[in-house]
Amino acid sequence: MLVTTPRGVVGRHVAEALRDRRDVRFLVRSEASAAVLEGVVRGEVLRGDATNAEDVRRAVAGVDRLFLAHPFAEDQIHAETTLGVAAVEAGVRRIVKLGARRFYGGLVPDAVTGNHDIITDRLRDTGIEELTVLQPDRFLQNFLPAASAIAQGTLADPAGSGARGYVDVRDIAEVAIAELLADRPVGGAIEISGPDALSLAELAQSFGAALETPVRHLDVPLDDAWRTDLAERGLSPQIIDGLHDLYANYRREGVAGLGDGVQRVLGRPPRSADDFAREVLRPAALETD
Ligand SMILES: NC(=O)c1ccc[n+]([C@@H]2O[C@H](COP(=O)([O-])OP(=O)(O)OC[C@H]3O[C@@H](n4cnc5c(N)ncnc54)[C@H](OP(=O)(O)O)[C@@H]3O)[C@@H](O)[C@H]2O)c1
Numbered sequence: 001m002l003v004t005t006p007r008g009v010v011g012r013h014v015a016e017a018l019r020d021r022r023d024v025r026f027l028v029r030s031e032a033s034a035a036v037l038e039g040v041v042r043g044e045v046l047r048g049d050a051t052n053a054e055d056v057r058r059a060v061a062g063v064d065r066l067f068l069a070h071p072f073a074e075d076q077i078h079a080e081t082t083l084g085v086a087a088v089e090a091g092v093r094r095i096v097k098l099g100a101r102r103f104y105g106g107l108v109p110d111a112v113t114g115n116h117d118i119i120t121d122r123l124r125d126t127g128i129e130e131l132t133v134l135q136p137d138r139f140l141q142n143f144l145p146a147a148s149a150i151a152q153g154t155l156a157d158p159a160g161s162g163a164r165g166y167v168d169v170r171d172i173a174e175v176a177i178a179e180l181l182a183d184r185p186v187g188g189a190i191e192i193s194g195p196d197a198l199s200l201a202e203l204a205q206s207f208g209a210a211l212e213t214p215v216r217h218l219d220v221p222l223d224d225a226w227r228t229d230l231a232e233r234g235l236s237p238q239i240i241d242g243l244h245d246l247y248a249n250y251r252r253e254g255v256a257g258l259g260d261g262v263q264r265v266l267g268r269p270p271r272s273a274d275d276f277a278r279e280v281l282r283p284a285a286l287e288t289d
Helices: 011-017 031-037 053-060 076-089 111-125 140-151 169-181 200-211 224-232 237-253 261-266 273-287
Strands: 002-004 025-028 044-047 065-068 094-098 130-136 154-157 188-192 216-219
Touching (some): 025 031, 025 053, 111 130, 140 154, 154 200, 188 261
Parallel strands (some): 002 065, 130 188
C-alpha cells in the first residue's frame, strides 16, 4: 500500500493508523517529514516528489492500494493524476482519494472543488476497479494554527454566516483506513461531515465552552486586505483566487447539507465540534500559552 502526504493534516492520521504494518510505503517530500516518520513506522519511508515521474515510478512499484492526497496547490492536478495513472499502470486496484465536498445550488465554479473533479475524472478514465472519493466538508483542524487567538477570544474567518458540518479530520482518516483495508469497500463518492450544521458563531461558542472563555466570530471580508495578507504568507495569486472563490461559495451556500459518510462506513456517528474543541483545540491552545 502507498500512502501520500503522510505528514499532511489528514494523512498523518492515516499514517498513524498504519504505523505497525510492514506492507505500507509512505511517500514524503521533505527531509523533515522523513525524519519524523522514520523510526516511528514499520513500513518503508520513501523520499520523492509527487510531480517527478521517476520518483512516482519508484513509489508505485509493487503497490496494490493507494491513499491519494495533495494540498490545494498549482501542482495538485499534475501530482495526483501522475501518481494515480502510474499507480494503475503498476497494478494498483484500489484508490482512496481525498477530495472535497461539492457545493449545491448552482454556485460559482471554484478551483478547489474543480481540481478534484478533474482528477477524479482522470482516475475514472484509467478504468480503476475500486475508486473511493472522500468528500469532506471544512476541516475543524483548519482552526488549530489560530488556537492562541481563539483562546484570546476571537475566531476570525471569512466563510460568512452560513452553517455547515465542520468535520474532524480524525474521522476522515478513519473512513480512509476502513476503505483501504476493507474486503469490500463502500466505494464511490463518500460525503463526510460532522453531526451538526454549525454557523461560525456557534462554532465559536463551542470552542469557548472548551476553553472556558468567551469566543466570538469575527467576519473577515474577502477584500484587498485579505488578499494582501495571504500574499504576504507566500500564496500565489492563482491560489488566492481559488481560495477567494471557495470562501465566496461558503458565504453563498447558507446552510450546507450534511454528509453521512462516517455513519455509513464506520457505523457510528461523527465526532462533534465539542469533541474536537475538548480533545484537540484545548490542548493546542494550552501548549501555545
Ligand atoms: N482544509 C479543508 O477544510 C479541506 C476541506 C475539504 C477538503 N480538503 C482537501 O484536502 C486536501 C489537502 O489535504 P491535507 O490538508 O491533509 O493536506 P496538507 O496537510 O496540505 O498536505 C501537506 C503535505 O503534502 C506534502 N506534499 C506537498 N507537495 C508535495 C509533492 N509535490 N510531493 C510529495 N508530497 C507533497 C507535504 O510533504 P512534506 O511534508 O514532505 O513537504 C506535506 O506534508 C486538498 O485536496 C483539499 O482540497 C480540505
